[in-house]
Amino acid sequence: MNIDGKQAAADLRVKLTKEVESLKAERGITPGLTVVLVGDDPASQVYVRNKVKQTREVGMISDEIRLDEDTTEEALLATLAKLNNDENVHGILVQLPLPKHINEEKIIATIKPEKDVDGFHAMNSGRLLNGEKGALVPCTPQGCVILAKRHLGDDLSGKHAVIIGRSNIVGKPVSILFLQENCTVTIAHSRTQNLPSMCRQADILVAAVGRPEMVKADWVKPGATVIDVGINRIERDGKNKLVGDVDFDDVSAVAGGITPVPGGVGPMTIACLLKNTIEAAKIYG
Amino acid sequence: MNIDGKQAAADLRVKLTKEVESLKAERGITPGLTVVLVGDDPASQVYVRNKVKQTREVGMISDEIRLDEDTTEEALLATLAKLNNDENVHGILVQLPLPKHINEEKIIATIKPEKDVDGFHAMNSGRLLNGEKGALVPCTPQGCVILAKRHLGDDLSGKHAVIIGRSNIVGKPVSILFLQENCTVTIAHSRTQNLPSMCRQADILVAAVGRPEMVKADWVKPGATVIDVGINRIERDGKNKLVGDVDFDDVSAVAGGITPVPGGVGPMTIACLLKNTIEAAKIYG
Numbered sequence: 001m002n003i004d005g006k007q008a009a010a011d012l013r014v015k016l017t018k019e020v021e022s023l024k025a026e027r028g029i030t031p032g033l034t035v036v037l038v039g040d041d042p043a044s045q046v047y048v049r050n051k052v053k054q055t056r057e058v059g060m061i062s063d064e065i066r067l068d069e070d071t072t073e074e075a076l077l078a079t080l081a082k083l084n085n086d087e088n089v090h091g092i093l094v095q096l097p098l099p100k101h102i103n104e105e106k107i108i109a110t111i112k113p114e115k116d117v118d119g120f121h122a123m124n125s126g127r128l129l130n131g132e133k134g135a136l137v138p139c140t141p142q143g144c145v146i147l148a149k150r151h152l153g154d155d156l157s158g159k160h161a162v163i164i165g166r167s168n169i170v171g172k173p174v175s176i177l178f179l180q181e182n183c184t185v186t187i188a189h190s191r192t193q194n195l196p197s198m199c200r201q202a203d204i205l206v207a208a209v210g211r212p213e214m215v216k217a218d219w220v221k222p223g224a225t226v227i228d229v230g231i232n233r234i235e236r237d238g239k240n241k242l243v244g245d246v247d248f249d250d251v252s253a254v255a256g257g258i259t260p261v262p263g264g265v266g267p268m269t270i271a272c273l274l275k276n277t278i279e280a281a282k283i284y285g
Numbered sequence: 286m287n288i289d290g291k292q293a294a295a296d297l298r299v300k301l302t303k304e305v306e307s308l309k310a311e312r313g314i315t316p317g318l319t320v321v322l323v324g325d326d327p328a329s330q331v332y333v334r335n336k337v338k339q340t341r342e343v344g345m346i347s348d349e350i351r352l353d354e355d356t357t358e359e360a361l362l363a364t365l366a367k368l369n370n371d372e373n374v375h376g377i378l379v380q381l382p383l384p385k386h387i388n389e390e391k392i393i394a395t396i397k398p399e400k401d402v403d404g405f406h407a408m409n410s411g412r413l414l415n416g417e418k419g420a421l422v423p424c425t426p427q428g429c430v431i432l433a434k435r436h437l438g439d440d441l442s443g444k445h446a447v448i449i450g451r452s453n454i455v456g457k458p459v460s461i462l463f464l465q466e467n468c469t470v471t472i473a474h475s476r477t478q479n480l481p482s483m484c485r486q487a488d489i490l491v492a493a494v495g496r497p498e499m500v501k502a503d504w505v506k507p508g509a510t511v512i513d514v515g516i517n518r519i520e521r522d523g524k525n526k527l528v529g530d531v532d533f534d535d536v537s538a539v540a541g542g543i544t545p546v547p548g549g550v551g552p553m554t555i556a557c558l559l560k561n562t563i564e565a566a567k568i569y570g
Contacts (some may be wrong), residue, residue: 105417126411129461130453132390158476166464168415176414179451179472184483186471187464191443198469 002252003151003225003259005143009267012146013058016274020059023281031281032061033091033117033274034083038076038102039069044095051093054270060277061088073102077110084112090285091117091277114284117276120168128176134283136276141174143268144227145181148204151225151257157182162199164188164215164245165208170229174206195219207245215246223256229265287537288436288510288544290428294552297431298343301559305344308566316566317346318376318402318559319368323361323387324354329380336378339555345562346373358387362395369397375570376402376562399569402561405453413461419568421561426459428553429512430466433489436510436542442467447484449473449500449530450493455514459491480504492530500531508541514550 023029033055037048048064055062065079076094083092092115098104108116113123119138127135148156161178165171166189179185188198189209199205199219207215208229220226230245244261252258259265308314318340322333333349340347350364361379368377377400383389393401398408404423412420433441446463450456451474464470473483474494484490484504492500493514505511515530529546537543544550 120415122408122411122415122417124411125414126407126409129410129414129457130405130407132407158478160478172414172461172464175472176457179457182474182476184471184473184477186469187460188469189467191467192469193443193445 001151001257003147003227003257003264005147005259005264005267008147008150009143009271012268012271012275013054016271016278017058019278023278023285024059027285029090029281029285030059030061031090031278031285032063032088033093033277034063034065034089035093035095036065036067036076036079036083037095038067038071039099041097044097048095051270051273055274055277058274060274063089069099071099071102073106076102076107080107080110084110084115089115090281091115091273093117093273115280117273117280119173119276125168125173128173131180136280137177138169138173139269139272139276140170140229140265141177142272142275143265144170144174144206144229145177146268146272147227147259147265148178148225152204156204158184159203160184160186160201161204161206162186162188162202163206163208164192164195164199165206165210165229167208170208174208178204178206209245211245212243213245213247213250215251217247217250217254220251220254222254224254226251226255226258227265228259228261231261231266286436286542288432288512288542288549290432290544290549290552293432293435294556297553297556297560298339301556301563302343304563308563308570309344312570314375314566314570315344315346316375316563316570317348317373318378318562319348319350319374320378320380321350321352321361321364321368322380323352323356324384326382329382333380336555336558340559340562343559345559348374354384356384356387358391361387361392365392365395369395369400374400375566376400376558378402378558400565402558402565404458404561410453410458413458416465421565422462423454423458424554424557424561425455425514425550426462427557427560428550429455429459429491429514430462431553431557432512432544432550433463433510437489441489443469444488445469445471445486446489446491447471447473447487448491448493449477449480449484450491450495450514452493455493459493463489463491494530496530497528498530498532498535500536502532502535502539505536505539507539509539511536511540511543512550513544513546516546516551 052062108120113121119136124136161183196219204225206227212232228244228246337347393405398406404421409421446468448460481504489510491512497517513529513531
């Protein structure tokens with residue numbers, strides 16, 4: 001059974017639209033998200049356009065700051081300082097990757113944690129790890145949990161979640177989130193021995209490695225829920241194609257539920273970005 | 286085979302003594318640790334006395350601030366503000382637990398992350414999770430990894446570490462540390478299904494749950510390395526006794542290496558506290 005990320009994202013946006021309305025009505029706050037884009041990478045431009053569009057659709061204020069490819073680190077830091085102090089801006093997102101002459105880690109550390117809607121700042125990672133209030137949690141991992149629950153129901157307690165990949169953006173935070181849902185969590189990666197047999201233990205299998213169609217049917221326990229975070233561009237039969245980290249045709253015969261690529265985790269990421277901005281406005285606005 | 290935590294801690298202190306000497310000689314810095322103790326809990330007093338003694342033995346400056354049981358939160362916060370600004374203090378440790386009228390989370394959040402030698406501040410948890418530089422890492426988890434390496438050698442890559450327990454103080458940070466060592470990591474807990482069979486997969490088994498002698502021989506793969514973090518006071522044959530979370534007599538027949546209680550992880554915790562203070566002085570001093 002396909003887990004429909006497009007529909008899940010649409011459902012979430014309906015909920016968020018209502019939350020924005022009541023924030024406006026009850027507290028006079030309109031959540032605002034500012035996206036900062038440096039340079040003119042075409043893929044980043046498409047992403048940013050999508051973010052701006054969806055932000056407006058749920059009734060939020062969307063702003064976009066475009067800076068030249070050769071913008072200095074100092075200039076970008078100055079822009080962020082202004083946004084940090086602007087009380088109408090509840091969320092700040094700097095579109096990654098940045099040009100090579102700019103230190104990404106420094107930029108992320110400069111965004112006020114309370115406005116860091118990507119959830120990449122160490123304060124947010126730490127609040128997540130410690131289960132403290134006020135954490136802004138990375139978007140894609142949130143999307144993974146929502147999709148797993150869409151298929152399995154809200155109680156994931158006792159299920160064994162196996163995560164392949166240990167990146168800061170997906171693997172590590174999604175592990176913490178499934179742990180908070182009372183799952184037993186295994187984090188596997190390139191050094192894991194006998195990876196297929198480790199994956200076969202999973203009730204919930206999350207693939208976040210960036211290797212096209214790596215996960216095969218014999219890696220998956222019959223009936224398991226498979227969440228595919230990969231987005232890989234490959235060429236097949238002379239055509240460009242998007243595929244996940246999971247061999248979809250092979251695995252869908254075995255899995256109880258599986259997210260397709262595209263149309264699975266992807267659409268959830270932007271929806272969760274809006275969710276984070278509303279969260280930031282609610283808590284810190 | 287017993288993994289001797291007392292000896293490992295003594296070895297570490299020898300190394301630390303040399304580091305303190307070269308810090309003094311090369312940079313004119315003498316690392317300083319200030320322990321703040323509120324109230325007169327007898328167990329806490331013993332701990333604090335030990336910390337002070339060992340801090341001095343490695344050549345560091347040790348200070349102790351004792352506050353009355355009925356000290357207000359404001360007064361404690363003011364004390365911490367002073368210590369945060371004192372450039373001779375590289376490490377601040379507030380002995381837990383605190384009296385009930387004081388909010389522990391607020392106190393921990395007030396200690397400057399760069400002086401938080403317990404490693405409990407969200408900034409340190411986040412730097413640990415993200416693998417960022419400058420993290421001060423909780424002491425007991427560091428001790429666990431040092432003891433595992435003492436038995437297995439420095440390369441833990443590909444080993445399966447199973448952690449029982451998911452506390453902020455041990456379970457979660459020790460999981461991240463073993464992940465950084467390129468282990469496959471499973472975090473198990475009270476909701477885990479078929480816990481014994483999950484544990485039997487472990488090359489390295491860490492028990493940190495606070496349940497006396499819970500882990501039995503048939504939970505352990507022959508030859509596995511067992512790290513016992515538990516310190517439980519029980520009565521047996523009319524006598525008080527300290528036991529771990531592992532049934533030592535039962536498990537030592539099966540394990541390849543095992544830490545005893547007492548004399549295993551315990552002594553490493555204070556040694557790693559000294560290590561953190563030196564680290565803080567080196568990076569931020």
